[in-house]
Amino acid sequence: MSRFEGQVALVTGGSRGIGAAVARYLATEGADVVISYKEQHELAAAVVADIEAAGRQALSVAGDLTAPRGPRDLLKAVKERFGRLDILVPAAGNAEIKALEDMDIDTWQRSFAIHLEAVLQTAQAAHPMLKESAGRVVLLSAVGASAAFTGYASVGAAKAGLESLLQYMASEWIKDGIRVNAVSCGTVDSGILERWPIGGRVRTFLERKTVGVGIAQPEDIAPIVAFLASPESRYIVGQSIVADGGVTLGIDFEQWVRQAYGQDATFTS
């Protein structure tokens, strides 16, 4: 399939996790891909090599998107190399797990800087090129924006802001022919669990709890992002599509009680 032939995609945070999977997937479907990353040069080089192996052009740009000129410099590099942009996927992010009573202002600000401000500024800088190409923006949100996951407050609140930003971007940029949507992910096995103090417990919970399918791999999310960037989804605007493998689908009282209290739990008031 080469439904993105002749198109250029920019994936921020493209050196690892969901970003890397999206970059590779878009390349296999015909897009030339620019990835931005902060400091993981070797990982970025591996993604670039995969994009080129798919027969597409690749560019990697190192930089900090939370720095004042970060987003503008990135889009300048895209314009200089390719002269166009069709698909923007701001995937850069880093979840720091902290309970609210331990939450410090720096952790909080770091989260809003990368998950919200950097997305806004990257999209703003990309707007002129996206307008020329009738482009598409696919944001990466999280079901943690509306459901509370242990220690996820700083990201969840920022992603709730992102869901609202989605509405505003989608409605303001409709007139420019730019289509904006989001994928709202459950927990994804993007290497992040290993850096969380509670990562092991989260993995165990998700492996048992998830309805239907196990914990998400970045490769499970990439085809959904690609769909929202493709003409097949032309009638979908301003939507956030929940892709969580069923984690937030329902409450299985019985399973929960059995796991917490064993098979023979009985109710006494």
Added chain:
Amino acid sequence: MEFAGKVALVTGGTRGIGLEISRRLAERGADLMLVFKKDTENADKAKAEFEALGRRVQLIQADLRKPAGVEALFVEVAEGLDQIDILVLNAAFGTMGEVLRMGRASWRASYDTNVLSPMLTAKAALPWLKRKGGVITATSTLGAHTAYPTYVAIGSSKAAMETLVKYMAFEWAKYGIRANSVAAGPVETRAIDWFRDGDAVRIFTAKKGLAGRMGQPSDIADVAVWLCSEQSHWIWGQSIVAEGGILCGVDYDDWMEENVDRSEFNVEQGGES
């Protein structure tokens, strides 16, 4: 091909959005069981078209509003292709009317077709869907998420159907069966002229939406078929809204410009008149 070796059962599959869904499934390799109520001519045309692509096509005439109709359908399934990998719950019916004028019979007719029938149909299809872990995709309406004029019987019954689909996803995930809905904005089908002023719906959709045109069955079918595909395998129990952006944002300026004589309200000065 993506759906080669799979069999799809599509209710209301011979016209409108259902026909476009059937066409895409056929083009991408699926054999089809097309369920229709009475329009034999369209059914025959669809059968001929998909057989020309090399697909097996079984036409089944059934009235799914009655439990007996659903039973009869699955007798024919068992005697026919005897396989269901993809179930598309698309047949719909509704009586237009405002809440105040809505009678019990009209209400029930809408709920029978839009909620009871999908429940009975999916239940009856379960033994086949369980064999290899199938997929269920239901077509719904934006009118389940927001109110349209005279649309309460259809909108509210489709909202119930979307919740039914969520429960099917929840309960049948253990069989590897994935269930989702697509909620369509206004689309050019014969149902548009059930509205008091069908042209108003067309003009609104073309003017407010991203596409600058009325929605077409293919716009929705592409989403529905994607939900039937492996590409969406991480999406469980969701309703995907596809409405061309007509509900995106509230543009005061635009609305004021068209509807309000500002001098009448003295709003230019921002004061009260």
